[in-house]
Amino acid sequence: MSTATNPMPTARPLRLSTSDAGFEAAFAARLHWSAETDAAIEQRVADILADVRLRGDAAVLDYTRRFDALDAAEMAALELSPDELRAAFESLPEVQRSALRAAADRVRRYHEAQRRAAGESWSYRDEDGTLLGQKVTPLDRVGIYVPGGKAAYPSSVLMNAIPAHVAGVGEIIMVVPTPRGEKNPLVLAAAYVAGVTRGFTIGGAQAVAALAYGTATVPKVDKITGPGNAYVASAKKRVFGVVGIDMIAGPSEILVLADGSTPPEWVAMDLFSQAEHDELAQSILLCPDAAYIDAVQAAIDRLLPLMPRAAIIAKSLNDRGALIQTRSMEEACAISNRIAPEHLEVSSREPHRWEPLLRHAGAIFLGAYTSESLGDYCAGPNHVLPTSGTARFSSPLGVYDFQKRSSLIEVSEAGAQALGTLAAELAYGEGLQAHARAAELRLREVPPMRKPR
Amino acid sequence: MSTATNPMPTARPLRLSTSDAGFEAAFAARLHWSAETDAAIEQRVADILADVRLRGDAAVLDYTRRFDALDAAEMAALELSPDELRAAFESLPEVQRSALRAAADRVRRYHEAQRRAAGESWSYRDEDGTLLGQKVTPLDRVGIYVPGGKAAYPSSVLMNAIPAHVAGVGEIIMVVPTPRGEKNPLVLAAAYVAGVTRGFTIGGAQAVAALAYGTATVPKVDKITGPGNAYVASAKKRVFGVVGIDMIAGPSEILVLADGSTPPEWVAMDLFSQAEHDELAQSILLCPDAAYIDAVQAAIDRLLPLMPRAAIIAKSLNDRGALIQTRSMEEACAISNRIAPEHLEVSSREPHRWEPLLRHAGAIFLGAYTSESLGDYCAGPNHVLPTSGTARFSSPLGVYDFQKRSSLIEVSEAGAQALGTLAAELAYGEGLQAHARAAELRLREVPPMRKPR
Structure with missing residues (x-):
């Protein structure tokens, strides 16, 4: 039949x-292929974000009950403890454990090379002693979104968490929906191997909102990476600016x-x-x-x-x-x-x-x-x-997604003489007299202030 | 009084x-300070984007007439010719010309150092000959948004166009609104000094739309950078994914x-x-x-x-x-x-x-x-x-904003033996048998295919 x-x-x-x-x-x-989100999804996601922002954990619990058929009285019940992640790893057959470890090692090695090639601080000095460069620092805390259900891929946990770890991110928060409470032991094991700091079994726009705004239980992160369905994609796009996001998949x-x-x-x-x-x-x-x-x-x-x-x-x-x-x-x-x-x-x-x-x-x-x-x-x-x-x-996810740069400028007294005249000329040209004057005050001979253009 | x-x-x-x-x-x-866009602006911007996408140049001309009080019969009239940019530069007093050139030279030198430090291709080989790395390439074509009116800053033209130029971007398209047709000669001169390829005197959400979708006259770009008002910010956020964008200022x-x-x-x-x-x-x-x-x-x-x-x-x-x-x-x-x-x-x-x-x-x-x-x-x-x-x-605008990376992987025959077994183990674990089988077919001794989990 x-x-x-x-x-x-x-x-x-x-x-x-x-x-x-x-x-x-x-x-x-x-x-x-059209990446356009439909208006109904956009509105639904806007409502969920606003609700989580307002009600925090209570809203996340409500949506998890409704969308994932997972009923919890408090957010603590949806947290994956470090012990649970380790236990999931230890429950695997040896062949899977060593495969996960071997894959993680290779991914780590590649991303370490990437950090050395493109993610280190640098600077140089002009002849007059002026220092110019960029300082590269890791993000403090990131959220990684791991899809649940049929597309729950442990390899995605490695690919998101390891570059963050190599970048030096302080805390890596994983969210993964577990419809009806069914957890994928390989996903949990991968989180253990990759060095995830905390995990929550939440998903959808509500998980993105919890990470972006923070709740009493879920800490606010600086950036959210990882693929998801249309709701997740729309939510990520909407919180962009409050937090950083990677690409929309x-x-x-x-x-x-x-x-x-x-x-x-x-x-x-x-x-x-x-x-x-x-x-x-x-x-x-x-x-x-x-x-x-x-x-x-x-x-x-x-x-x-x-x-x-x-x-x-x-x-x-x-x-x-x-x-x-x-x-x-x-x-x-x-x-x-x-x-x-x-x-x-x-x-x-x-x-x-x-x-x-x-x-x-x-x-x-x-x-x-x-x-x-x-x-x-x-x-x-x-x-x-x-x-x-x-x-x-755009580029593959990488160590650079978990770092940010700060320009470094140290103008020497001699440098301030040459640059000050130049900056003042341009600033007066733009009608920004305080900019011009801040440069001129550093000159050994301070000229009279010019009239506005 | x-x-x-x-x-x-x-x-x-x-x-x-x-x-x-x-x-x-x-x-x-x-x-x-709240970065929230108000809903009325969001809807207005969505309508403008849809209209420009549908009607192209005609829509851009309509909005330019309405918002900038600038009436043109065709888009060609709103293009800034290379001759016009050069003439604007040559019309400036010598002191402004040399200040612009000197500033551009210093900005260029810094961004060249940035490219060398963080923007070059790299690779390494494993002992078995497998090659891993990243190839760094410039974007083909970018759009830079330069605000008009009271905040028209020539220095912003330099700061957006020079990193793009240093990255090796093929075409740099500048848009700058000129309300009532009033052009800022310093902005045009800066575009000349910075190596802008083409310019259009358009602005607002309609300019962002023209760059993101392309029109008969304005070429579609790969990324849009540069600050603007609330309409521009909302439009950039909305076209993100169709094109790349820099941060929202x-x-x-x-x-x-x-x-x-x-x-x-x-x-x-x-x-x-x-x-x-x-x-x-x-x-x-x-x-x-x-x-x-x-x-x-x-x-x-x-x-x-x-x-x-x-x-x-x-x-x-x-x-x-x-x-x-x-x-x-x-x-x-x-x-x-x-x-x-x-x-x-x-x-x-x-x-x-x-x-x-x-x-x-x-x-x-x-x-x-x-x-x-x-x-x-x-x-x-x-x-x-x-x-x-x-x-x-997030980071200062830089050469890296005008480049993207492609991973390079060349697995040797020997490498395929070690990696193939590993990849197959993980792929079977995820229930992706074709992935597993693609790896196993490269093994010298191809094992029988496993049953689905």
Whole structure:
């Protein structure tokens, strides 16, 4: 019976060629995805934020009861104690414990290199002794949002908490909804491994509000990172300015640039690994070789029936996937730049030939052995990446998201003479006489004040 | 008559002492400033954005006619040509031209050092040959918003455009409203000096919309930076995600930590230089020495009548200013960290003694000679700084705002063996079998696929 009502799905991603007359229109239609929040969600979220701001814990408890079917008399009952996190870790089979630890170690090592390369204070002195630079300091306290339910990923806990930890953040507060009180032991274990300071089993806009404004129990944080559903995304956008936020996540995407040298099954499975996340996920192959594209389609047909999540994969590939024949690898690179994909595999014998042509991508996976899934879990780089073309202007989550910079300026007495005259000239030009005068008062010979322009 | 209706204002910033019983409440009340946008502005902005998205140039022309009293038949009439920018520069007196050039050179030098310190690509290889790193690339095209009217500051053009230029941004599009068509030659000249690619005399939410969505004439950009009024701030927040944005600017603030060693007139003028911006600007002095605070108040009384903008200064100081006596410099540093000021002057004989205690500030000005106004114009660091306590989680505008990062991962064949087993273990744990399988297919001995958990 179940096979009759649920026949094995087939996956036929849209087949296109850049030489087709209708290519541009078909390609644009396939890429289209709107990040617009609907007005009803926006209003609902505004109301929840205002309510949590006003009523604090009581409001969070009410929404958790209503949306997560989790009834608690007080917020303390929703706190995850350090003992509970450790116990969750210790309850895991040894193979999972060591996998979590090994992945965390690699992610930590990568982010430590990132901090050394781009996150240290620096300064220099002018010849007159004036010092200029920037001091880099960690945020005091951050909140990380971990989605619950079917998309509760322990790897996301590592990817959010470890860069914060490496940055030197004092307190890392995790929120994770646990509908009906069902906790994911891997998520709790990952929080233990990653060094989360405190955790609360709350989610949705109410958790974002609690972190942004603080309640009697949940401490106010300086920044909130981590992906969530439309309510979480809308809430993060709305509290931006009260706290910092990372990017707003859209559906996940992979783009594979293939020159035909990788086994087609590998590429097919890489496309699946994106598609299995979500029916809205997007998997695209760009390749100049039509026969190779046929071979990948054949591998899709062969492998799909083996996949437990075949239905999701098929829907994602059928609705949003594409296999695109290009005129050349160069053209494939140019199209990739238009898409600015979250994940970009350069499945080629010559990945370093193409990499310099690739301007916009969250992460670039070079060579046939670099499956995106290795990057998702344990290669080291962060798997929280800009989606929906936002790689044109934003970056992977990193240590820099958990640091901020303060300019350092120490003008010497000699420096104040040269700079003072210059600053005063410009300040008078802008009609800001107090600015001009503050500079002139530091001159050895203070000139008379000029008339307003 | 005019002196009768406009008597010389007096400025009496709120005098507080941390030893007073009512200090906490009075201090909190004085700091209070709400960044909340009112609902009417939000709705108006949403309508303008939707209209510009739909009607493009025609909508921008309509709003420019309505809000800026500037009537143009087509967008081309609102474009600033490169010739016009150069002519504006050449029309300036020599002293202004060389001041602009000298300031631009110093700002450029500082941001070049910033790029070298924190904005270069990096990578390393594991022992098994696996390459990990990040590639840093400039944004393709950015928009800079320059306020018009009374707050049209050429220095802001330099501070936004030069870091973009140093980052290597391909095109820098400036928008600046020119109510009734009145152009500020210094703003145009600064655009010439800073290397702006194209300019348009448009402003408000309609200019933000034109940059975010693109019109037939105004090219779509990847990121919009620069301060503006409440409409501009609301519009930037709303287009965040479609494009990148920098921080949302609130009123400007200065905090002076003084140990009593700086001439009181200098400190008074530094407080004025913030207050003269805007009645909402905030100037605060923290000092353990009551007699010194008295001396600063006396200097305020003496100097205020000399200032052309005395009325604005007085209102700002009376409504939002404070002179606070602390128990010690250490306590002053602790209070400064609670405020997280935009501008922080350490007006002390021992600035390097206190600097390590200062965790949150946009820019730190060390020593008596370092007036904030030197930093505003020409010391080199950026004057676009986080306001309203957002220095807790955000940074000065910098080269990094005009760059983005792509992770680089190249797993060697040997690396794929070690990482593949690890990634598969974690992926099976998350129920993502295609992820697991993509990793396992790269193993020399491919294991059988596991059953779903």
